[in-house]
Amino acid sequence: MLSGIRVLDLTQEPGFLAGKILAELGADVIKIEPPSGDLSGRRGPFLGGVDDPERSLLWHALNSSKRGITLSLEFERGRALLRELIGVADVLLETFAPGTLDAMNLGYADARAKNSGIVWASITPFGQTGPYAMYRAHDLVAVAMGGNPSMTGDPDRPPIRCSMPTAYYHAGPEAVIGVLTALYARGRSQQGDYIDVSMQEAQLSSLITGAAQYAYTERLGTRSGAVLGRTREIWRAKDGYVSFGLRGGAARIPNLIAAVEYMHENDLAPDWLREYDWSKYNHNTLADAEIARFEAVFTTFFATKTMRELYEEALKRRILLAPCNNAAEIVDQPQLRARDFFVTIETELGEDFEIPGFFAKSTARKIGVRRRAPRIGEHNHEVYAELGIDLSELETLQAQEII
Amino acid sequence: MGAFDGIKVLELGAGAAGPVATRYLADQGATVLRVESTKRPDFLRTLTQTKNSDAELDSAPMFVLLNANKLSVSINMSTVEGIELVKRLVLWADVVSENFSPKAMAKWGLDYPRLRELKPDLIMVSSCLFGQTGPQRMYPGFGGQGSALSGFNHLTGWPDREAVGPYATITDSLSPKYVALSLIAALFHRDRTGEGQYIDLSQIEAAVYSLSEMVARQSARGESVTRMGNRSEFAVPHGIYPCRGVDRWIAIAVHTDADWKALVRFMGNPDWVLNVEFETLAGRRRNEDMIEERLRVWTTDYDAHELMQRLQDSGIEAGAVQNFQDLNGDPQLEHREHFQSLDHVHLGTLRFEHSAIRHRSSSAELRRPGPCLGEHNEMVLGEILGLSQTEIQRMIATEVIA
Numbered sequence: 001m002l003s004g005i006r007v008l009d010l011t012q013e014p015g016f017l018a019g020k021i022l023a024e025l026g027a028d029v030i031k032i033e034p035p036s037g038d039l040s041g042r043r044g045p046f047l048g049g050v051d052d053p054e055r056s057l058l059w060h061a062l063n064s065s066k067r068g069i070t071l072s073l074e075f076e077r078g079r080a081l082l083r084e085l086i087g088v089a090d091v092l093l094e095t096f097a098p099g100t101l102d103a104m105n106l107g108y109a110d111a112r113a114k115n116s117g118i119v120w121a122s123i124t125p126f127g128q129t130g131p132y133a134m135y136r137a138h139d140l141v142a143v144a145m146g147g148n149p150s151m152t153g154d155p156d157r158p159p160i161r162c163s164m165p166t167a168y169y170h171a172g173p174e175a176v177i178g179v180l181t182a183l184y185a186r187g188r189s190q191q192g193d194y195i196d197v198s199m200q201e202a203q204l205s206s207l208i209t210g211a212a213q214y215a216y217t218e219r220l221g222t223r224s225g226a227v228l229g230r231t232r233e234i235w236r237a238k239d240g241y242v243s244f245g246l247r248g249g250a251a252r253i254p255n256l257i258a259a260v261e262y263m264h265e266n267d268l269a270p271d272w273l274r275e276y277d278w279s280k281y282n283h284n285t286l287a288d289a290e291i292a293r294f295e296a297v298f299t300t301f302f303a304t305k306t307m308r309e310l311y312e313e314a315l316k317r318r319i320l321l322a323p324c325n326n327a328a329e330i331v332d333q334p335q336l337r338a339r340d341f342f343v344t345i346e347t348e349l350g351e352d353f354e355i356p357g358f359f360a361k362s363t364a365r366k367i368g369v370r371r372r373a374p375r376i377g378e379h380n381h382e383v384y385a386e387l388g389i390d391l392s393e394l395e396t397l398q399a400q401e402i403i
Numbered sequence: 404m405g406a407f408d409g410i411k412v413l414e415l416g417a418g419a420a421g422p423v424a425t426r427y428l429a430d431q432g433a434t435v436l437r438v439e440s441t442k443r444p445d446f447l448r449t450l451t452q453t454k455n456s457d458a459e460l461d462s463a464p465m466f467v468l469l470n471a472n473k474l475s476v477s478i479n480m481s482t483v484e485g486i487e488l489v490k491r492l493v494l495w496a497d498v499v500s501e502n503f504s505p506k507a508m509a510k511w512g513l514d515y516p517r518l519r520e521l522k523p524d525l526i527m528v529s530s531c532l533f534g535q536t537g538p539q540r541m542y543p544g545f546g547g548q549g550s551a552l553s554g555f556n557h558l559t560g561w562p563d564r565e566a567v568g569p570y571a572t573i574t575d576s577l578s579p580k581y582v583a584l585s586l587i588a589a590l591f592h593r594d595r596t597g598e599g600q601y602i603d604l605s606q607i608e609a610a611v612y613s614l615s616e617m618v619a620r621q622s623a624r625g626e627s628v629t630r631m632g633n634r635s636e637f638a639v640p641h642g643i644y645p646c647r648g649v650d651r652w653i654a655i656a657v658h659t660d661a662d663w664k665a666l667v668r669f670m671g672n673p674d675w676v677l678n679v680e681f682e683t684l685a686g687r688r689r690n691e692d693m694i695e696e697r698l699r700v701w702t703t704d705y706d707a708h709e710l711m712q713r714l715q716d717s718g719i720e721a722g723a724v725q726n727f728q729d730l731n732g733d734p735q736l737e738h739r740e741h742f743q744s745l746d747h748v749h750l751g752t753l754r755f756e757h758s759a760i761r762h763r764s765s766s767a768e769l770r771r772p773g774p775c776l777g778e779h780n781e782m783v784l785g786e787i788l789g790l791s792q793t794e795i796q797r798m799i800a801t802e803v804i805a
Contacts, residue, residue, distance in 0.1 A: 135715045140633065147729075149643065151571075153560070170576065209465050220726060226568075250446075322544055327626075339608070360604040362589070
């Protein structure tokens with residue numbers, strides 16, 4: 001869908017996903033690394049356990065479908081090359097601390113003077129200006145400041161984050177929305193735009209209006225472990241955990257009745273539960289002792305079944321229950337397999353592996369992974385040739401460690 | 404001026420996953436019209452704080468906040484005439500967004516192949532939990548199940564305890580971003596080629612796509628990334644420590660040896676740090692329990708925000724664990740004008756939220772709170788569809804408009 005759109009991707013890990021999404025929508029995304037490679041982004045664990053930046057699984061997972069070149073911004077000639085690239089690009093993505101590129105005369109103002117149609121997106125922990133703009137943050141600090149951990153975790157322990165970087169997962173697609181909005185507007189105005197994305201602020205979206213609702217209710221919640229509101233949401237199965245809510249409401253009552261029926265067929269539903277009048281069920285007004293009574297029987301029942309057994313019955317009986325899948329269960333998930341969700345990455349290292357192939361399917365154009373992530377400087381020849389730099393000049397630049 | 408001034412979006416669906424997506428377009432000027440009915444209201448409309456009056460479906464804060472900038476028409480889809488009205492609105496629209504389970508639209512005769520006959524360049528997105536194809540497509544889950552199936556529950560919690568999952572339902576915040584960007588890409592594509600398209604987006608796939616690194620590690624190395632509290636494979640210490648007051652905490656992350664030196668200096672070079680082992684990540688890893696215990700003692704008497712500021716001023720990554728009250732007073736969010744107040748007819752003044760995106764040349768605008776059910780019936784039925792007052796009154800009497 002974005003064929004012909006050229007993107008310069010100067011990001012580190014927090015921005016990898018944004019470039020990947022644009023590449024997998026069809027844009028020509030050129031990943032720009034320092035001459036020795038982006039070693040923080042090419043971190044382990046490594047394919048085959050061999051400590052080699054070309055084998056970084058993070059790199060392979062989040063830089064697929066991009067081309068890759070090297071370029072040093074430490075030399076004026078390198079900076080001049082970036083300006084040339086900006087002259088023929090549509091989009092630039094970057095994750096430097098605010099002001100870093102401006103100080104090298106490579107900021108948005110410089111880019112715009114060269115190319116008034118450039119769409120420039122910056123992803124930083126807190127945004128480009130404001131009292132926290134220069135604060136440092138990887139994922140943990142950004143999510144802490146964004147509010148989610150204050151409500152996540154067990155009540156008797158500290159707040160926690162998800163063990164994968166959700167600050168990047170929220171900010172990346174948010175930046176893409178900004179970029180595409182600007183590209184769409186450019187179709188009318190012929191003018192580019194600057195997009196400032198804050199990782200902290202993107203985290204607030206994970207609260208699904210929690211912060212704004214607090215302003216209205218002034219009721220401050222806290223961590224409640226696997227309990228959601230008043231009732232348990234995550235339960236122990238024989239071999240793992242499942243998600244299932246005891247919440248009521250018209251959309252959910254039939255599933256509670258179906259769950260009790262399933263339990264009854266296993267002789268584990270007590271008489272009081274089988275005779276329960278669900279038309280009056282309201283999890284918000286149940287007494288604590290009632291909730292405990294419900295939870296006790298469901299706890300006993302779920303512990304007798306595996307996650308898979310429970311899920312298979314849930315699918316048949318339309319019970320709102322799902323396994324808390326780990327990575328191994330996800331790559332084996334029959335639904336994802338049936339939709340050909342995964343694609344194989346061939347690395348020329350003799351060890352193929354899979355990554356998710358797309359985030360959506362479209363009738364118009366194939367969306368999704370087009371090629372494996374680039375090796376360090378893999379596309380130097382072709383990209384610099386497109387700028388009119390010939391082979392001998394390229395060799396000189398290489399000798400000077402500019403590329 | 405919004406980027407999507409003049410773009411018209413017809414929204415059928417409920418909850419957060421679909422409606423959050425179209426907000427991005429509405430905030431940039433698109434006209435987003437929700438088709439709803441009192442006969443089967445969006446369940447978010449029932450999460451009301453005040454169960455008192457006939458305004459019950461119009462006073463649920465979450466609904467009102469999430470659906471800002473949209474219009475609402477109430478059409479009863481269980482009537483033939485109601486479905487005909489929706490088809491006429493499809494002709495008006497550029498985009499149809501729906502997040503029902505896969506059978507619903509086909510049952511009404513509103514699936515993409517049929518709508519495309521009406522309007523060849525239509526852009527349509529369906530975004531149910533599991534996608535439109537495959538053996539589990541009819542699975543009727545909510546976001547809680549999405550968070551479980553996509554791996555986020557497993558990834559959140561303490562290693563010695565049960566999974567707890569991140570607060571709220573993360574598929575409901577991740578997948579709408581992918582719906583929105585797919586829709587905007589489709590609009591861009593239509594501008595360039597004249598072609599419409601159908602987008603089939605699974606909330607779970609969008610979430611697992613985010614976790615591409617986890618999938619690669621599993622597939623390449625058989626290594627199942629799992630929950631580890633606040634610890635990180637790449638940084639030590641990396642945790643959340645208690646501060647002064649009730650339930651107050653600070654996050655501190657030491658990603659480099661230089662950062663560790665800065666932290667040690669900041670703490671005044673205490674005796675317990677005088678161990679060369681601590682100078683490398685591997686050495687700190689071997690002593691992680693002890694380092695964390697010492698940090699817990701050290702942070703206890705500080706105010707979280709004050710310590711954050713002092714640590715950051717010394718170049719150390721730290722952040723207060725902000726609760727919802729803190730977010731409402733956060734000077735950085737205030738600087739970015741994250742919140743904006745609007746008056747709602749039943750709820751009074753509410754603080755609405757902007758996304759994390761700031762465009763320099765066009766600003767997202769909050770124009771109105773989420774609509775009351777059927778609030779724009781007159782305008783939609785009269786001005787857009789050109790129905791006469793007599794027809795409208797008849798449709799109300801026959802519960803086509805309901």
